[in-house]
Amino acid sequence: MFPTVETLADQPFLSGLTDHQLSLLAPLTSRSMFHAGNRIFREGAPAEQFWLLTQGQVYLDTEVPGHDNFVLEKLRAPTVLGCSWLFAPYRWTFGAVAIDTTHALTFNGPLVRALFQSDPGLGSELTTRFLSVMGRRLHAARRRMADCQRATGHRRDL
Template identity: 45%
Template sequence: MSTLTAADLAREPFLRGMRSADLGRLATAAHVVEIPAGRRIIAESESAERFWLVQAGAVALDLRMPDRGTVVVETFGPGSVLGWSWLFRPYRWRFGAVAISDLTAIEFDGRLIRTLCAVDPALGYELTRRFTELVIERLQAAQIRLLEMSYPEPAPQP
């Protein structure tokens, strides 16, 4: 497990523009992980204590729906963030996720990050602001996908 630095994290799109001191603190809670294709990374409604910055590969975000099974809501790849539920009570995953190709990501310890945020409210505000924007984007994507499923396109007229 290699040690990450503030400079490593500064290259990540989600963290771009954060103070170097904040990135240094975040680096203490981070390490690089390799996740094979097909592995479930997040199981909906289980305890949420991590998040990831995707560096390579692709992830499918999914949701269990009654009478439809598991539905892919969104897919994303390098430069994306996976997981926001670690920041918001009750710290349970609201969606599921599976690696759809081999994945390289920076994994963060959510419990440690919550502690760092409690000690440094400016860091807490900055992360909360960034993750709230992410939540809004993901919920809008889920809404669009669910609407598409509910109202399929009409058949073309001859």
């Protein structure tokens, strides 16, 4: 059974969408659960979905050759996870791992992209919301990397 329009309406990321728009998204949605330590997706792998975290926490990370993955940000529910499904070449630019038991609503990326073609207004609205999330996360990643540079005393000028 798909999550209901009411379930979707309760998600902050989808706040303000009409019942009609939510009814178009609901059939493209399922429920997921990730146990602590489970990798949700790996950097470079095909990106075919996104999630709205309803409970739990996730690390966004990036691969650093010869080292452990570098944590860019800790995401806490309620929030959106995954933006790479929206832009070609549809590959994850980061990785994600569950910190604790995490529940989410999972959206089928290719079907949502197809929906955007048939409903450009919805496509524009959600794309704008994803771009806002990406901007905030980029800023947070830059802050975290600057903090690491200060802590280690390393500076690299480009």
